Amino acid sequence: MARVVVDVMLKPEILDPQGQAVQRALPRLGFEGVSDVRQGKRFELEVDGPVDDAALARIHELAESFLANTVIEDFTVKVEEEKAEAGK
Amino acid sequence: MARVVVDVMLKPEILDPQGQAVQRALPRLGFEGVSDVRQGKRFELEVDGPVDDAALARIHELAESFLANTVIEDFTVKVEEEKAEAGK
Amino acid sequence: MTARIGVVTFPGSLDDRDTQRAIRLAGAEPVALWHKDKDLKQVDAVVLCGGFSYGDYLRAGAIARFSPVMETLIEQAKAGMPVLGICNGFQILTEAHLLPGAMLGNNHLHFICRDQKLRVENAETSWTTDYEAGQEIHIPLKNMDGRYVADERTLDMLEAEGRVAFRYLDFNPNGSLRDIAGITNEAGNVVGLMPHPEHATEPLIGTGRTDGLPFFTSILKKLVNA
Amino acid sequence: MSKTPLDTVEHAAATPDVELPWAELGLKKDEYERVVAILGRRPTGAELAMYSVMWSEHCSYKSSKVHLRQFGEKAPQSDALLVGIGENAGVVDVGQGYAVTFKVESHNHPSYVEPYQGAATGVGGIVRDIIAMGARPVAVVDPLRFGAADHPDTKRVLPGVVAGIGGYGNCLGLPNIGGEVVFDACYQGNPLVNAGAIGVMRHEDIHLAKASGAGNKVILYGARTGGDGIGGASILASETFDDAKPSKRPAVQVGDPFQEKLLIECTLEAFQEKLVVGIQDLGAAGLSCATSELASNGSGGMRVTLDDVPLRDSTLSPEEILMSESQERMCAVVEPDKVDRFLAICDKWDVIATVIGEVTDGDRLEIFWHGGKIVDVDPRTVAHDGPVYERPYARPDWQDALQADDANKLPRPETSEELREQVLKLVSSPNQASKSWITSQYDRFVQGNTVLAQPEDSGMIRIDEESGLGVAIATDGNGRYAKLDPYTGAQLALAEAYRNVATTGAKPLAVSDCLNFGSPEDPAVMWQFAEAVRGLADACQQLGTPVTGGNVSLYNQTGEAAIHPTPVVAVLGVIDDVARRTPVAFQEEGQLLYLLGETREEFGGSAWSQVIHDHLGGLPPQVDLERERLLGEILISASRDGMIDSAHDLSDGGLIQAVVESALLGGRGARLVVPDGLDAFTFLLSESAGRAVVAVPRSEELRFNDMCGARGLPATRIGVVDGDAVEVQGEFTLPLDELRTAHEGTIPALLA
């Protein structure tokens, strides 16, 4: 079992109302110094078996045809290694 | 300028119908071997100035009090390094 | 003298004018409150109405919860002022931790608008005394993020303390745990629910029933008799 | 990076030989030459950008204009019309000092590419048209067409479209009170997403899109401008002027309903304080459209500094800024001493507002960028003097064969058992089945004034709490009928919408339309279009309901295959007191069912011919507009005088479909008797127009019969509200439970 993460973000030139709303709220919360916020989706897929090149290629295809709408979104696929600093 | 990424996922014990809907659709699309899918949010923050420990601590606090609702969600904060294999 | 009941308008609030109408129909005086003002204009109670404050971006209610008006409101609600949160208002109250638990997207992933049957489980809160405990009512429901969740311990506590104020009957429209449609805080002054009583206050309009009016007459009686 | 000089007016005059990419921008050679002739020099890149978008089919109606004129020429005399065709939306007087504005528009192609955003921004666009007239939007409707219900792509398109319409409209707080959902293979690849909106205002608050008063300020407010929907302009920007530019700009716009909700509130507040001289929404063609239309409709000229436009993307070229279709923007003309107040209101609502120019006393539209003048045109030539085509049209050679393929000759059920089976199949077919899986995703209660919403015959909104004054709206269109005969098909669409409004007790007043067709370059399609417009204009004249505005959507076509000609007609009506509205649902056991109108053997284009035989041929039902008017008058009188408790118009699926719907909604069955002179099949399934079924309380029967008799409307007693089944005596019985499962299960099974 391995975890593959697909991140889907709106293309940079596409309006991101959600990210904007978050960014505009920051100063009110006392946070300065964040010049842009973009909000996207994160998919965590638990894959049975080894995540070899063939498996990755298939997931890439899945992301392209289903998880993202490439008219407005970009995506990245990565195999998850260890965790970053985790929140509780 | 640096990019800090905050990933927010539903806690494991909370039902994730979006992730489930994706998972259920997979066999129809000809994808087998994915035993679980969870869908969460990814925030990309463009931070002015250096991302030192103090800055990270503040972003951690922001994530805890605002970007995630810790009643239902977990989060991770990380400084973005280089890009993984990118989709077009 | 009648009671003055505030209705907060956030950017994206939708049911502020309807809620004011419902308050008027019940015989109380509606007072418009603005999200950027900390001043509650000395109202006797406040309704946080439905809508999509800040577009419901991030999470429903998450941004509104940090507005200036909420600072005062949280303080006063803790001191006993009656507050009713309807739909988006309920979401704001959970985000503000005035009510336990959280609201998530409907389990079927669609917005849902329907005439919903409910049971009034607690007829002793500030907003429900004009109902009978166990009374079955029909109230319009319309939301995207109506799934109430909390951990088992919290749910058990709510049940044990009689703080589940309303429960969905016949059909759970959003996957809320234990069919919970609305809850109250311990003191019974803060109540939140997903369905919209303000849309059930006039014959002919909406579903044509007036099952929601007692919310507003309950609070009026309480305030006037206080 | 090599820097090319800014293409100013001066530069253009000095470099007459520079070739501009007019063809890539969609202009024809003669159109480009016309621009050169108008200007007396080659256009600058910015000017070319403006002309090319404003002279596009979408903005200039160049193929349809010559036909659409009939709506004006044949417009019936109507005291109700306050603002007619040509403005953002028409305005109708509904009495008591109230005016109502309404309009239908299409967002077909974007909704195919990105169903959610395409449909969402369609709602956003039509709502801005309504705000721009000075009205508060009070409701939306959404006539939709999709490919075959069981086609896999329908599963992609439909849920996205529905979620987008709901996502946007629900967030704006606009009740969705009606629309249509039609499936037909002809819409595969070309779904039709039409959206309509209604707004209400006092007479004195009507605002028009014009810039007058030299010195008045032009204020752009709402969202920042980004690179949305400017495919053509980026060619201009990248290939001609600055090769380093990203050459791909998004063709799809993303909507922000929250921003639009703020726009509504701050615009209405500015109106209330009388701060606005003229106003225009930014839709297709963005700033090019707003500036040229405001300037050409007003008395003076206009000067705009493009550098002042707030941008989301700082790399945009001036051409791109002029063409951008970023959503949720408006443009207002404000007197100088009111500018501060206007900006304060925008600030209150957290809406970005910027003075970008002013009205001048000349007659030119001048636009500046980095200090240079990049546009200097007569705005009329951009906004109103676009090309007009008399495209060739011809009745297609297959039309005769299609009409000769008579549906009345199709094999009919031979036994009662077979008839029962076919009825069950009909009411559960995707087009006839309940659409509540879709409509329950729309908020119909918000604003607290909804009297009737789907699945009623028309949506109805109370507009005055004291008097109970209300308005009703219905949209209809049947592409199958229109394919068989576009002239009659368009009239049938109007007749049905008119009838739907009258059935609820409201008096039909005015019409808006959305004309969805294939390519105007195909003479057969152009003929369909011409015939449909002629039919609609004639019918509006006869029914006394003027067309107040509308929209044309052409090129709904994949390769050679065009969609069925699909004129969608919206009728707006008024009712003095919404307490008198007539619902569809049976209200009480024992009430008598009357069929109003005449039933003929008419199966061409019918639901039965489609569902049972997958057939399209013959002639559509006949239209008798005098009969429609009489039927309408009877339905309105009967509602006003309390003679009927429910009513349902008959359309696709015929009588049995209507009775089943009324029965299921009311939770009460019906016993029907086949009247003398009709066979059961024709009685139940024919689609003759000009009919409705009403439930009459026994105490009112005499009075009701007398009224119909005196006015010459055939009224036939056909049964009684009774029991928990729909029973056709001597034929079959269908229990409500069985009907409900059939009628309500289909759409969820296909889509959920």
Ligand SMILES: Nc1ncnc2c1ncn2[C@@H]1O[C@H](COP(=O)(O)OP(=O)(O)O)[C@@H](O)[C@H]1O
């Ligand atoms: N997309 C939609 N949005 C809102 N209402 C709809 C939609 N599609 C259908 N409806 C509603 O469902 C009901 C039945 O639709 P339809 O059968 O087309 O009505 P009719 O035949 O009377 O014109 C009507 O009230 C109509 O407004």
Ligand SMILES: [Mg+2]
């Ligand atoms: Mg109808």
